[in-house]
Amino acid sequence: MQLITRRESTSFYESFSDLIFCTLVLFIILVMILSLSVNEQVESYAKEQQAITEKLEAQKAELALLERQASEERQRLSSMLGGTRFISHFGETYLYIVCDTISNPPRYWPVPSTYFNDIGINFINESNEDKQKRLSKIRENILKLTQNNRSYRAEELGLIARSFSFYETGELSRHKGLGVELIQTNAGLKVGRVFPSSPGEDAGLKQDDLITHIVGTPLNQNGLKILRSKTRNIESNETITLRVESQNQLPRNVILKPNFYRNAGRVNEIANSSFNSLASGIIDVDGKMKESLDLIKTFQSKRPDLILNQNEKELSEVIESVIHSLEIYFEVVERVDASEFRPFHIGSLPELNIYVSKEDESGLIAGMRLTADEILQLVRAIGGRGAVLNWIVKDNAPIPEWVKQKVLEPSGFRDKAPLN
Numbered sequence: 001m002q003l004i005t006r007r008e009s010t011s012f013y014e015s016f017s018d019l020i021f022c023t024l025v026l027f028i029i030l031v032m033i034l035s036l037s038v039n040e041q042v043e044s045y046a047k048e049q050q051a052i053t054e055k056l057e058a059q060k061a062e063l064a065l066l067e068r069q070a071s072e073e074r075q076r077l078s079s080m081l082g083g084t085r086f087i088s089h090f091g092e093t094y095l096y097i098v099c100d101t102i103s104n105p106p107r108y109w110p111v112p113s114t115y116f117n118d119i120g121i122n123f124i125n126e127s128n129e130d131k132q133k134r135l136s137k138i139r140e141n142i143l144k145l146t147q148n149n150r151s152y153r154a155e156e157l158g159l160i161a162r163s164f165s166f167y168e169t170g171e172l173s174r175h176k177g178l179g180v181e182l183i184q185t186n187a188g189l190k191v192g193r194v195f196p197s198s199p200g201e202d203a204g205l206k207q208d209d210l211i212t213h214i215v216g217t218p219l220n221q222n223g224l225k226i227l228r229s230k231t232r233n234i235e236s237n238e239t240i241t242l243r244v245e246s247q248n249q250l251p252r253n254v255i256l257k258p259n260f261y262r263n264a265g266r267v268n269e270i271a272n273s274s275f276n277s278l279a280s281g282i283i284d285v286d287g288k289m290k291e292s293l294d295l296i297k298t299f300q301s302k303r304p305d306l307i308l309n310q311n312e313k314e315l316s317e318v319i320e321s322v323i324h325s326l327e328i329y330f331e332v333v334e335r336v337d338a339s340e341f342r343p344f345h346i347g348s349l350p351e352l353n354i355y356v357s358k359e360d361e362s363g364l365i366a367g368m369r370l371t372a373d374e375i376l377q378l379v380r381a382i383g384g385r386g387a388v389l390n391w392i393v394k395d396n397a398p399i400p401e402w403v404k405q406k407v408l409e410p411s412g413f414r415d416k417a418p419l420n
Helices: 012-081 113-119 128-148 154-161 223-231 273-280 292-302 312-323 325-333 372-380 401-411
Strands: 093-100 107-110 167-172 180-184 189-194 210-214 240-245 252-256 262-265 268-271 351-356 362-365 368-371 382-384 388-393
Touching: 093 113, 093 128, 093 154, 093 273, 093 325, 107 128, 107 154, 107 372, 113 128, 113 382, 128 273, 154 268, 154 325, 154 368, 180 223, 189 223, 210 223, 268 273, 268 325, 273 312, 273 325, 292 312, 312 325, 362 372, 368 372, 372 382, 372 401
Parallel strands: 093 268, 351 388
Antiparallel strands: 093 107, 093 382, 167 262, 180 189, 189 210, 210 240, 240 252, 351 362, 362 368
């Protein structure tokens, strides 16, 4: 058999042709390898891009969740604090309360300021049905509050409200006055404090002086109303004469000129008549008044001594007293003297001293012992301009953790007022 073999001697052209052929084959192989490598890199890059995209989407979702949670937290804190707390150096501070004057004695509760803020708000795109549901929820919360929380007598809650220090409002008084704190007593008006650069200070009035008469009119009954009516719109060149009694001195006449003075405000109690009607049992959580027979049953359950029949006039008189329940409150509170509990310093915000117990979770306010939850309810009821809480611990010991955990943080006061 004869085999075909390459000749031992080849020409230059044949060798060159073989070289080109081999080079071309190698080039094709290299291109294929490179192509496979590029494809693998492209696929890897695509996977990396997809992973990055998925991670970004996850981060966006997480950020959206955090923003939503932060928004809900802001709303929750705003709900507890009210809109202007710790922001404005002008305006007034309020203690929001709800009254049940049907009960004997009348009962009072501090109420979160947010309930008063939200009751008058109209949200954008909120239907009437949604609004009624929201208001019903607020009334339901208030009803639970009156059933579960500690209630106070008028003099107790008034004592707490008047244990806040006076504060500079940054404004001049709107009406001419004496510039002194006055407390109604059976003998007249007792001077609790004389404010700096006021007509009272210029006339020489001192703390604990007793004003028995104004221009010959006795002040032993409704003294504050009488004094306000005589000084509110007095002409600039007019003076008034006060009959004043001081310790270890004979009664004397003091002549002064009422004038505008730098307003030193105090914490004012605010109530809502519909909330009072709810607490007193006149309306339901839907805001509708109960039927006459149900009203009589409600009143008699609170006041067994109250004898009523289905007489519309009798019912209307009882309901009218509820509507004016804050006036009933102030008739009692005008006689309250909280000067021994009140911080003397007059700053830009009212201050309240709270004496913290180291033995248990309680504190003394105006001489009354309140639990942590009762202090929390009181703090949440502060609205408007805001307040400073002075936490006082015996021997200057650190503030117990329960104060921060059970009062300051839930109420939003943490880091917004001095802790010591």
